[in-house]
Amino acid sequence: MEIAVTGAAGARVARDGGADRVELCSALELGGVTPSESAVAATAAVGLPVQVLVRCRPGDFVHDDEEVALMTAEVRAAVGAGAAGVVVGVLDADGALHAGAMRRLIGAAREAGAAAGRPVEITLHRAIDQAADPVAAAVLAASLGVTRILTSGGAPSAAGGAATLRAIAAAVPGVEVMAGGGVSPDEVAALAATGIGAVHLSAKRPAPARHAGTWVPMGVAATAADADRHFVTSPEVVAAARRAVDALA
Structure with missing residues (x-):
C-alpha cells in the first residue's frame, strides 16, 4: 500500500496508518510535480521508503530534451536527498513510451543509487494512462527494467480500468503493477482480483483555510x-x- 503525500506531515500519517511506502510530490492539486530536495530529505527522515515523483511541470507527458535533462538532474538530486526510488514517465508525440528518455532517467537513478551505495527503485507513473497502447507501454517499460508500474488502466479511475489493469498485470510478470487513480478503500478487493500487486491512494482531504483578510486568487483556479x-x-x-x-491476506 502506497500513499501519495506532499511532505513529512503526510508521511507520518501514512506511517502511523500502516502504509508500506509513500510517493512524495509537490502540487498534488495539479497531479503532482517534483518536490524540493529539502522536502525529500525531511520526508525520508520519517522512516518509510520514499518514492519521489519527478515531473518538471504539470500538463502532458511529452517532454523536450531540455525538460528531460532537467528531470535527469532532479532524479539524481532526489536519490542524493534520500529517495528510495523515483517515479518517472515520458511519452513521444505518437503516444508511445519514449524509450530514449526513459533510459536516461533510469540510468541516472541507478548511477545515483550506486554512488549512494544502495539500490534505487523505478516506477513508471501514470503517463502510461495517456499512452496510445498502455499494455504495449507497460511491456516496453518492463524491458527497460522498471520496478513497478503505477496505472489506472488508462481510465479516469482504476476501478474503471480494471480490464486493462488485468491485461497489464498479465503482460509484465515480475513487475509490480500498482493500481492508482481515484482508489478508495472499498475498491481494494476488486482491484486485487485483477492481478495487481499494490494499490496507491492519495487518501487526501481538504485542509481548512487558514488565511486572514481578503483572498486574492493566484494561478488558474476558477474560483477563490x-x-x-x-x-x-x-x-x-x-x-x-x-x-x-x-x-486480502
Whole structure:
C-alpha cells in the first residue's frame, strides 16, 4: 500500500496508518510535480521508503530534451536527498513510451543509487494512462527494467480500468503493477482480483483555510474557493485502506 503525500506531515500519517511506502510530490492539486530536495530529505527522515515523483511541470507527458535533462538532474538530486526510488514517465508525440528518455532517467537513478551505495527503485507513473497502447507501454517499460508500474488502466479511475489493469498485470510478470487513480478503500478487493500487486491512494482531504483578510486568487483556479485550498493526508482513509489490504491476506 502506497500513499501519495506532499511532505513529512503526510508521511507520518501514512506511517502511523500502516502504509508500506509513500510517493512524495509537490502540487498534488495539479497531479503532482517534483518536490524540493529539502522536502525529500525531511520526508525520508520519517522512516518509510520514499518514492519521489519527478515531473518538471504539470500538463502532458511529452517532454523536450531540455525538460528531460532537467528531470535527469532532479532524479539524481532526489536519490542524493534520500529517495528510495523515483517515479518517472515520458511519452513521444505518437503516444508511445519514449524509450530514449526513459533510459536516461533510469540510468541516472541507478548511477545515483550506486554512488549512494544502495539500490534505487523505478516506477513508471501514470503517463502510461495517456499512452496510445498502455499494455504495449507497460511491456516496453518492463524491458527497460522498471520496478513497478503505477496505472489506472488508462481510465479516469482504476476501478474503471480494471480490464486493462488485468491485461497489464498479465503482460509484465515480475513487475509490480500498482493500481492508482481515484482508489478508495472499498475498491481494494476488486482491484486485487485483477492481478495487481499494490494499490496507491492519495487518501487526501481538504485542509481548512487558514488565511486572514481578503483572498486574492493566484494561478488558474476558477474560483477563490478553489484557489484557497490544499490537501492533507487523512488518517481515517489510510487506516481503512490498510484494513482492506490486510483483509486480502
